[in-house]
Amino acid sequence: MQIESIGIKIRFRDAEALRKTLLSHGVIDTSLDFMRDENHLIIPLTLSKDEIIQLLLSSSTIERFELQVYSFTQKDFQPKNLYEAASKYIPENLHEFIPKAYDVIGEIAVVDIAEEVMKYKKKIGEALYSLFPSLKTIYRKSSAVSGQLRTRGLELIAGEKKCETIHLEHGLSIFVDACETYFSPRLGYEHKRVADLVKEGEVIIDLFTGVGPFPLHIAQNHNATIYAIDINQKAIKCLEKSLLLNKLKGSIKTLHGDCRELMSSLPNADRIIMNLPSYSQEYIDVVCQILKPGGIIHFYQFVATEDGKDRVVSILKQELTKFDWEIKEIIDFHKVRESAPREIHACLEVIITPQST
Numbered sequence: 362m363q364i365e366s367i368g369i370k371i372r373f374r375d376a377e378a379l380r381k382t383l384l385s386h387g388v389i390d391t392s393l394d395f396m397r398d399e400n401h402l403i404i405p406l407t408l409s410k411d412e413i414i415q416l417l418l419s420s421s422t423i424e425r426f427e428l429q430v431y432s433f434t435q436k437d438f439q440p441k442n443l444y445e446a447a448s449k450y451i452p453e454n455l456h457e458f459i460p461k462a463y464d465v466i467g468e469i470a471v472v473d474i475a476e477e478v479m480k481y482k483k484k485i486g487e488a489l490y491s492l493f494p495s496l497k498t499i500y501r502k503s504s505a506v507s508g509q510l511r512t513r514g515l516e517l518i519a520g521e522k523k524c525e526t527i528h529l530e531h532g533l534s535i536f537v538d539a540c541e542t543y544f545s546p547r548l549g550y551e552h553k554r555v556a557d558l559v560k561e562g563e564v565i566i567d568l569f570t571g572v573g574p575f576p577l578h579i580a581q582n583h584n585a586t587i588y589a590i591d592i593n594q595k596a597i598k599c600l601e602k603s604l605l606l607n608k609l610k611g612s613i614k615t616l617h618g619d620c621r622e623l624m625s626s627l628p629n630a631d632r633i634i635m636n637l638p639s640y641s642q643e644y645i646d647v648v649c650q651i652l653k654p655g656g657i658i659h660f661y662q663f664v665a666t667e668d669g670k671d672r673v674v675s676i677l678k679q680e681l682t683k684f685d686w687e688i689k690e691i692i693d694f695h696k697v698r699e700s701a702p703r704e705i706h707a708c709l710e711v712i713i714t715p716q717s718t
């Protein structure tokens with residue numbers, strides 16, 4: 362579209378100095394394209410002719426320029442975020458309900474849409490789709506994470522129906538089935554943080570591995586042996602595909618099944634990862650069977666923000682006592698992320714041992 366606007370015409374050799382001066386005063390009309398002729402640049406302005414003359418007389422040594430109305434081409438609108446991309450489809454009184462966050466898993470995005478704007482879900486999907494040219498699929502969350510496999514309902518709102526993708530996380534390629542396995546890109550930092558704590562030669566058991574992000578991160582940089590267990594066969598299949606995608610220093614052994622049923626086939630571990638918040642306390646009997654005395658566990662829980670560390674320590678102590686084990690040392694208590702209003706997903710890292718008699 363062509364727009365009539367005041368513009369300043371300047372010889373190319375003076376153009377850069379003038380552009381910088383105008384930019385520093387915020388008077389360039391950035392919604393319009395610059396124009397050129399053989400020797401000149403023409404810059405669209407937001408001020409009137411008199412205002413621009415005043416400004417240039419007071420702040421510039423540039424004397425030879427022409428000011429007049431030109432017909433400029435309007436730039437295509439490039440939204441910077443989902444709010445900007447979706448707001449044109451949604452009535453203004455509902456703009457506050459446009460989603461602010463979404464998860465990108467490889468070529469798939471997953472967005473939570475509030476009831477108030479559910480009518481516009483396809484438009485929100487298309488807006489997100491247009492924002493990231495690399496996305497192929499947009500789902501909305503149609504239910505909360507639930508059940509033993511910790512998966513959620515997804516409804517396609519834009520793009521092609523596709524579940525499998527490769528997610529890049531700190532230099533690793535992680536094969537994910539976004540429909541039938543648990544995976545959260547929000548845990549990327551946590552996967553790396555735990556991996557960085559591992560020492561060479563450790564034997565590690567990840568009891569609830571999902572598609573295996575913890576083992577992959579550990580094996581990326583450490584010569585360690587990691588047993589990766591999950592009850593969801595699809596998740597283990599994804600991990601096996603990731604093993605083919607990455608060059609790893611450590612060794613990952615994949616095991617499909619219930620970790621309690623598999624414990625007799627496991628070696629004693631230096632470290633156990635238990636990222637099954639809400640239920641990890643139900644598997645302390647497994648830990649007491651397979652952890653070396655004085656080994657480390659990463660015990661994950663959802664906990665009210667104000668209770669924090671004391672609550673998680675108390676849950677763990679109570680469970681350990683049942684099996685005559687105890688906490689020897691608390692190494693760290695760490696907030697992984699906000700999981701709900703006034704609730705955090707937390708990790709307690711502790712050394713535990715059988716109780717001394």
Ligand SMILES: C[S@@+](CC[C@H](N)C(=O)[O-])C[C@H]1O[C@@H](n2cnc3c(N)ncnc32)[C@H](O)[C@@H]1O
Pocket residue numbers: 509510511543544545548568569570571572573574575590591592593596618619620621636637638
């Ligand atoms: C919250 S996900 C954690 C995934 C992974 N650790 C991560 O950080 O992305 C929990 C996983 O535990 C698995 N799971 C639940 N109960 C299990 C059990 N008894 N034995 C083995 N895996 C189990 C689920 O299938 C799910 O993949």
